[in-house]
Amino acid sequence: MDKVCVVGLGYVGLPTASLLANKGFQVQGVDVNPRIVDTINRGEIHIHEPDLDVLVTSAVNSGNLTASLSPTSADVFILAVPTPFQDGYVPDISYIEAATHAIAPYLESGNLVILESTSPVGTTEAISDWLRELRPDIEADAIYIAHCPERVLPGQILKELIVNDRIVGGINPASTAKAAAFYQQFVTGEIVPTQARTAELSKLTENAFRDVNIAFANELSLICQGLQIDVWELRELANRHPRVNILQPGPGVGGHCIAVDPWFIVHSAPEQALLIRTAREVNDSKPDQIVNQVKAATAEFQHPVIACLGLAYKANIDDLRESPAVEIVRELVRESVGHLLAVEPHIPSLPASLDSWGNIQLVELDMALQKADIIVLLVDHQVFKDIDREQLQGKTVIDTRGIWR
Numbered sequence: 498m499d500k501v502c503v504v505g506l507g508y509v510g511l512p513t514a515s516l517l518a519n520k521g522f523q524v525q526g527v528d529v530n531p532r533i534v535d536t537i538n539r540g541e542i543h544i545h546e547p548d549l550d551v552l553v554t555s556a557v558n559s560g561n562l563t564a565s566l567s568p569t570s571a572d573v574f575i576l577a578v579p580t581p582f583q584d585g586y587v588p589d590i591s592y593i594e595a596a597t598h599a600i601a602p603y604l605e606s607g608n609l610v611i612l613e614s615t616s617p618v619g620t621t622e623a624i625s626d627w628l629r630e631l632r633p634d635i636e637a638d639a640i641y642i643a644h645c646p647e648r649v650l651p652g653q654i655l656k657e658l659i660v661n662d663r664i665v666g667g668i669n670p671a672s673t674a675k676a677a678a679f680y681q682q683f684v685t686g687e688i689v690p691t692q693a694r695t696a697e698l699s700k701l702t703e704n705a706f707r708d709v710n711i712a713f714a715n716e717l718s719l720i721c722q723g724l725q726i727d728v729w730e731l732r733e734l735a736n737r738h739p740r741v742n743i744l745q746p747g748p749g750v751g752g753h754c755i756a757v758d759p760w761f762i763v764h765s766a767p768e769q770a771l772l773i774r775t776a777r778e779v780n781d782s783k784p785d786q787i788v789n790q791v792k793a794a795t796a797e798f799q800h801p802v803i804a805c806l807g808l809a810y811k812a813n814i815d816d817l818r819e820s821p822a823v824e825i826v827r828e829l830v831r832e833s834v835g836h837l838l839a840v841e842p843h844i845p846s847l848p849a850s851l852d853s854w855g856n857i858q859l860v861e862l863d864m865a866l867q868k869a870d871i872i873v874l875l876v877d878h879q880v881f882k883d884i885d886r887e888q889l890q891g892k893t894v895i896d897t898r899g900i901w902r
């Protein structure tokens with residue numbers, strides 16, 4: 498079986514590396530963070546994802562997965578590093594460039610390099626250009642390079658790694674074929690071949706599609722607020738039409754993907770991507786709208802106690818990255834709006850961005866419900882859905898997810 502080197506041991510790289518190791522591949526996981534490397538080598542994990550701990554422990558115990566700070570030689574190199582944006586929403590592919598430099602000395606003729614990171618159009622070709630410069634001793638066609646974008650949903654990563662269809666786009670047909678054959682060994686979904694650039698744009702399109710659709714729901718929620726119509730009822734009614742399927746309005750769009758990737762399209766095609774840009778702006782405006790709603794609600798009280806339920810970017814996970822809930826709470830804390838309590842059952846302590854202000858406490862749900870005058874529901878975690886409605890009696894409730902209708 499192939500030897501695989503996975504660069505980047507985050508939400509995509511670590512599940513992929515441990516899945517492959519459990520399938521019998523020899524896997525070298527690489528990360529620049531020594532703490533992450535040590536954690537994994539102990540058979541433990543640094544991120545929260547259902548069942549990932551068991552998979553990593555068994556991968557490490559089998560001897561098939563080891564983590565290190567730098568790569569070694571392998572048959573297949575998978576790059577799964579972050580692609581954030583810089584100021585002005587300019588895509589930052591420096592982690593991909595650094596990962597390419599890191600693997601370059603270990604490459605040999607016949608190796609396959611797969612880019613899994615969500616990337617702006619042209620990045621896979623850029624890897625090919627960088628490698629040509631870094632390894633002029635290897636014939637250009639002797640290294641196979643393909644983009645196979647990750648498409649897993651946090652919370653269901655281990656299942657989706659196997660069952661999702663995969664798009665595989667090589668820099669040439671031979672690269673596409675070689676990468677497709679690799680995924681065929683552990684993916685039960687269909688492997689769909691294309692070119693690298695199309696694969697790149699297809700991943701960005703999936704997330705932009707979702708962003709635009711959420712923006713439609715969020716815009717409706719703003720329209721409804723002005724017209725004093727319940728957006729949740731409106732949505733249910735409109736969705737009875739056989740060809741209408743409006744997504745859920747909420748406090749904004751979080752996570753490291755949907756709030757980021759559409760900007761890569763806007764950057765590549767600023768003149769054309771008007772709807773995609775507007776959707777981003779609508780979704781990014783939602784946290785401010787909620788802050789204003791909370792501020793308006795405090796007018797009724799002299800010393801309002803405000804309980805903010807949920808900090809994660811979406812339901813039933815502990816991931817706070819780009820979370821609109823955190824953004825809303827941070828603004829309330831910054832503006833000293835009332836006495837603030839936060840409830841987030843999935844984390845042990847407040848993130849530094851909130852804790853450093855000193856005027857907010859992370860508390861248990863029961864305590865928050867008891868003490869609060871105003872309850873702001875920010876994340877539709879199951880524990881909040883299960884709250885006995887009696888406990889909300891007499892409180893001012895701002896339900897940004899529509900779970901208590």
Ligand code: SAJ
Nearest residue numbers: 648649650703704707744745747750751752754755810811
């Ligand atoms: N959200 C709403 N209303 C909705 C649905 C979602 O406000 O109706 C919000 C969520 O609360 C959250 C954000 O949108 O803040 C994003 O959540 P999500 O569940 O839609 O998506 P992610 O970011 O967890 O994962 C997405 C997925 N992409 C798509 O569904 C098209 C996943 O398949 C990708 O692999 C992932 O991005 C990624 O890594 O790109």
